[in-house]
Each structure stands twice: as C-alpha cells, then as structure tokens.
Amino acid sequence: MKNIxxxxxxxxQQGAEKLVELISNELKANRLQxxxxxxxxxxxxVYDQLVASDLDFSQVTAFxxxxxxxxxxxxPNSYAYYMNERLFSKKPFKKTFIENGMAEDxxxxxxxxxxxxxxxxxxxxxxxxxxxxxxxxxxxxxxxESVTHVVELTxxxxxxxxxxxxxDETMPVTALTMGISSIMQAKKLVVAAFGENKRAAxxxxxxxxxxxxxxxxxxxxxxxxxxxxxxxx
Ligand code: GLP
Numbered sequence: 001m002k003n004i005x006x007x008x009x010x011x012x013q014q015g016a017e018k019l020v021e022l023i024s025n026e027l028k029a030n031r032l033q034x035x036x037x038x039x040x041x042x043x044x045x046v047y048d049q050l051v052a053s054d055l056d057f058s059q060v061t062a063f064x065x066x067x068x069x070x071x072x073x074x075x076p077n078s079y080a081y082y083m084n085e086r087l088f089s090k091k092p093f094k095k096t097f098i099e100n101g102m103a104e105d106x107x108x109x110x111x112x113x114x115x116x117x118x119x120x121x122x123x124x125x126x127x128x129x130x131x132x133x134x135x136x137x138x139x140x141x142x143x144x145e146s147v148t149h150v151v152e153l154t155x156x157x158x159x160x161x162x163x164x165x166x167x168d169e170t171m172p173v174t175a176l177t178m179g180i181s182s183i184m185q186a187k188k189l190v191v192a193a194f195g196e197n198k199r200a201a202x203x204x205x206x207x208x209x210x211x212x213x214x215x216x217x218x219x220x221x222x223x224x225x226x227x228x229x230x231x232x233x
Contacts, residue, residue: 146179
C-alpha cells in the first residue's frame with residue numbers, strides 16, 4: 001500500500017524506539033509544531049523514551065485524542081492525569097490541550113475543541129488501536145465525517161479498559177473523542193500496535209477495504225500513514 005509504510009519490530013520497546021526516531025526526525029526538520037498524542041499502554045514506553053531523550057518540545061503544542069466523561073483531571077484514570085504524569089510534568093510543551101470530560105455542556109466542549117484543532121492543524125498524530133479496531137474512542141460504526149464528539153463506549157472497550165479501574169471505582173461508559181475527520185486532518189499519522197490482541201484490527205487494515213465496522217481502516221484514505229508493529233503477517 002503506497003500510502004502506508006510499515007515497520008515490523010521484535011519488541012514493543014524497539015517499536016517505541018522507532019517511534020521516537022520518527023518524532024525526532026519530524027521535530028528536527030521543523031515539521032512538528034502541533035503534535036497529536038494518544039494514551040493507552042502502547043504509548044507508555046514511547047513517553048518514557050521521549051522523557052529520557054534530549055528532544056525539546058518547548059515550541060510544540062500538544063492535543064490529546066480523547067478523555068473520559070465524568071472523571072476529573074486529577075483522577076488517576078483520566079487521560080489528563082496519564083499525560084501529566086508520564087509526559088507533561090517531565091517534558092515541557094508550549095501548550096497542551098485535552099478535552100474536558102467534566103464540562104457542564106459537553107456539546108459546547110466538543111465545538112470548542114474542534115475549533116482549537118482548526119486553529120492549530122495537527123502535523124503528526126500518534127494513534128494506538130483498540131482491539132475492536134477503534135482509533136481514539138471512535139468505535140465501530142463511527143462516521144468518517146465525525147469531528148470531536150461524545151461517544152458511548154462499546155462492551156468490548158469497557159471490558160478492555162476496565163482493567164485499569166479498581167473494583168470500587170466505576171469506569172465511565174462515555175467519553176469525548178476527536179472524530180475520524182479530525183484525525184484525518186493531521187498531515188502525518190503514526191500508528192503503533194503491539195501484541196496479538198491487535199492482530200484482527202491490523203489484518204482488516206492490511207486487507208485494504210475501508211469499513212466503518214473497523215474504524216482503523218479509514219486510515220487507508222490518508223496519504224501519509226506509518227505503522228509500527230511487532231506482529232508478523
Ligand atoms: C483506548 C484509547 C485509545 C487507545 C486504545 C489502545 O481505548 N482511547 O486511544 O489507542 O485504547 O489502548 P492500549 O494502548 O492500552 O492497547
């Protein structure tokens with residue numbers, strides 16, 4: 001596929017190294033003013049390595065893909081908390097943005113976020129993939145025209161992500177997420193997928209057919225996608 005470049009690595013750690021190399025190239029070539037970031041376990045070694053690197057993000061604005069609704073930024077399971085803990089408190093950025101899942105008017109919050117994205121077009125967007133093929137929190141069935149919106153998480157996503165919540169915590173079942181269209185506006189997409197539980201989603205992508213049932217396949221319509229995976233096909 002001419003629009004998709006794939007790097008196959010042996011381990012998640014090596015994958016993270018490759019990803020950091022790509023980011024470093026973009027930064028040094030002055031092509032990274034606005035950086036779209038992702039959360040999840042996939043990105044943990046990436047942020048560890050970015051923190052350990054000498055890369056300077058002080059002139060870079062960051063946007064995160066998604067956030068749970070109803071848990072505050074200081075809750076350990078919020079994506080705001082994840083980003084502060086793992087990256088922002090250790091590597092200074094010019095500015096960082098994430099959807100406010102505590103906003104009183106969630107629709108207004110979506111408009112606000114999408115407007116910010118329009119004003120700050122994404123240069124590079126990092127993406128993980130959900131087991132069901134979701135990107136950010138765009139679950140199966142999401143329209144390719146979607147912009148930042150409220151989502152109801154699927155059973156599959158709740159089952160996977162609930163492992164991060166303790167027994168006495170209730171996992172949110174709704175979230176705010178950039179839409180497929182918001183993500184597709186980024187000049188460059190860098191996707192990381194490690195482990196067997198991501199095989200089905202990547203298989204669908206490599207099969208080359210776009211289907212809303214597997215949101216990751218919308219990436220087939222983007223002109224510059226890099227995939228880093230430890231899966232061999
Ligand atoms: C979550 C996030 C996604 C992330 C995905 C994969 O649901 N909303 O942005 O890509 O899960 O997570 P992990 O990297 O933990 O497999």
